[in-house]
Amino acid sequence: MRLACLSLISFGLLTSQAHAALIINVNYSGDPQYQSDFNSAAATWQSLLIGYQNGLVVNRTAGSSYSIGQTVSNVFIDAAVSLIDGAGGTLGSAGPDQIVLDAASFYLTTDGAMQFDSADWASLTPQERQAVILHEMAHVLGFGTLWNLNGVYTNGSGEYTGIFATQAWQSEFGQSGTPDVELGGGTGTANAHWNEVDNGAGTTGITDSQNRDMRDELMTGWLNSSIFISNMTIASFRDIGFTPVTTVSNPEPGTSALLGLGLVALGVAKRRRL
Numbered sequence: 313m314r315l316a317c318l319s320l321i322s323f324g325l326l327t328s329q330a331h332a333a334l335i336i337n338v339n340y341s342g343d344p345q346y347q348s349d350f351n352s353a354a355a356t357w358q359s360l361l362i363g364y365q366n367g368l369v370v371n372r373t374a375g376s377s378y379s380i381g382q383t384v385s386n387v388f389i390d391a392a393v394s395l396i397d398g399a400g401g402t403l404g405s406a407g408p409d410q411i412v413l414d415a416a417s418f419y420l421t422t423d424g425a426m427q428f429d430s431a432d433w434a435s436l437t438p439q440e441r442q443a444v445i446l447h448e449m450a451h452v453l454g455f456g457t458l459w460n461l462n463g464v465y466t467n468g469s470g471e472y473t474g475i476f477a478t479q480a481w482q483s484e485f486g487q488s489g490t491p492d493v494e495l496g497g498g499t500g501t502a503n504a505h506w507n508e509v510d511n512g513a514g515t516t517g518i519t520d521s522q523n524r525d526m527r528d529e530l531m532t533g534w535l536n537s538s539i540f541i542s543n544m545t546i547a548s549f550r551d552i553g554f555t556p557v558t559t560v561s562n563p564e565p566g567t568s569a570l571l572g573l574g575l576v577a578l579g580v581a582k583r584r585r586l
């Protein structure tokens with residue numbers, strides 16, 4: 313989990329809202345030509361996650377943009393393109409900086425940060441860039457970063473135990489038991505992604521009804537040549553306090569088209585850590 317104490321965020325207090333819709337505010341500092349990529353990623357997650365099941369703040373970290381008694385709606389994300397580890401290796405990293413506990417006992421992100429490696433950024437295709445931003449934004453919202461706190465994962469277990477993603481694991485991918493979590497890749501990759509073959513070195517053999525392999529799912533630990541967002545990923549957000557769009561066992565092909573990520577063929581497989 314990355315709950316580093318960045319104290320750079322100084323938004324004003326917000327008034328409570330009747331409906332806890334999700335609004336993602338990205339404070340991006342960098343080349344303006346990429347601003348639209350961040351806006352697009354925010355719009356995608358807003359359309360998929362819609363809002364929160366509860367969101368009423370009963371406890372908070374000291375730097376959160378929210379106070380006790382308010383209802384979470386906006387998430388504030390600082391985004392920057394800066395040097396991480398040079399070309400290759402890590403493409404990006406992200407996580408919550410500030411969280412709250414809501415009245416339904418969910419830990420929710422209110423403020424977070426995303427970083428993208430400047431050494432890799434320009435070499436990414438537009439589709440890869442969009443995938444990487446969507447991926448890191450999911451970490452800010454809690455995917456893999458607030459699993460422990462929300463009781464859906466224990467580090468080292470390799471098994472995600474949240475009920476809704478588990479249902480999707482079984483119905484969408486025809487698996488038994490609970491979703492497999494990545495244990496390879498070291499800190500930052502292990503315990504925070506769906507499992508795939510380390511370094512994306514091969515397919516997993518775990519496929520959905522459209523024969524899409526888990527290797528290509530957005531929230532595995534390595535960027536792949538084609539990307540899709542599974543119902544399992546969307547359902548996992550229900551396990552940690554969001555109200556996502558209703559998941560279906562057999563997603564329409566249009567789901568991928570909507571996300572602009574379906575059937576992205578890049579020709580060259582790029583295996584890089586997310």
Ligand SMILES: [Zn+2]
Nearest residue numbers: 447505533586
């Ligand atoms: Zn990741």
